[in-house]
Amino acid sequence: MSGSTPDADTLAVGLELGRYSRADVTDWVSEAVLRYEKLPAALLELTAVAHREMGEIVALLRQLSTCDADRWRIALAMITDDWRSGACGLETTVDRLVGAAHLYRSLEETSKSQIAVYVLQDQLELAESGTFGTLDDVRAHLEAFLAQYALREPGGAPSAHTQPGDRRTPRSMSARRGTSARRASRGSSRPR
Numbered sequence: 001m002s003g004s005t006p007d008a009d010t011l012a013v014g015l016e017l018g019r020y021s022r023a024d025v026t027d028w029v030s031e032a033v034l035r036y037e038k039l040p041a042a043l044l045e046l047t048a049v050a051h052r053e054m055g056e057i058v059a060l061l062r063q064l065s066t067c068d069a070d071r072w073r074i075a076l077a078m079i080t081d082d083w084r085s086g087a088c089g090l091e092t093t094v095d096r097l098v099g100a101a102h103l104y105r106s107l108e109e110t111s112k113s114q115i116a117v118y119v120l121q122d123q124l125e126l127a128e129s130g131t132f133g134t135l136d137d138v139r140a141h142l143e144a145f146l147a148q149y150a151l152r153e154p155g156g157a158p159s160a161h162t163q164p165g166d167r168r169t170p171r172s173m174s175a176r177r178g179t180s181a182r183r184a185s186r187g188s189s190r191p192r
Contacts, residue, residue, distance in 0.1 A: 005031055009069035010078075012061035015054065016103060017096065019078055025049050025057055032064075040064060072113070073149065075100040080149040083142070090139060094124050116145055 006014065011028055014020035029046045033039060042063035049057055079100065083093045098121050101114040120142060126132040 007066065007069075008061045008064035009067070009071060010074055012058045012065075013071050013074040014078060015058055015061070017075060017078055017100065019082070022049055022057070025061075072100070072104040075104065076113070076146070076149040080146040083146060090135060090142065091124065091128075093142065094120050094138075097121075113145075120145060 005028065006020075011020055011025065015025065025046065026049050029043065029049065032043055033047070036043065040063070042060040045052075046057065046060050046064075052060075076097075079088075079093060079096050082088045082096075088096065094117075097117045101117045105114060120138065123133055123138045123141060124135075127135050127138050
């Protein structure tokens with residue numbers, strides 16, 4: 001893990017999204033045990049992370065939560081940070097947003113932003129197929145959607161949100177051959 005140490009909820013969401021690994025959890029637990037005089041049962045169980053399923057690890061991390069975290073917003077912030085850093089391209093970012101929308105779909109307050117994610121997915125599929133719009137249009141809509149979420153400011157400092165005027169865009173991405181056919185063959189992942 002680079003940067004500041006995440007809280008238990010951020011680590012759990014990052015693990016679900018594939019941003020963190022078992023090794024990251026092990027490192028986090030090693031640091032966390034030093035903060036307690038008496039270890040919480042969930043933290044004690046996390047000391048044996050190598051022998052646990054990912055779902056168990058996430059559940060144990062959530063038991064250590066100190067607040068009622070908005071996991072959907074945490075996921076959006078992580079995905080935004082990866083997009084802005086150039087770590088993920090357009091299709092990967094939209095796919096990750098759709099996956100997070102499915103993962104946290106039971107949270108009623110997120111429904112408007114989740115609908116926006118499905119609209120982005122449709123726009124991407126239409127642009128890739130040449131039916132409607134362009135990938136630049138999709139990038140612009142993605143930027144507009146993600147404008148309110150970020151883990152890091154442009155200089156790399158941690159942030160709860162993007163600073164006004166931050167219009168940085170990741171390196172230009174071009175459509176990949178076969179993407180539309182691949183999407184068509186696997187079907188839309190959006191629930192109908």
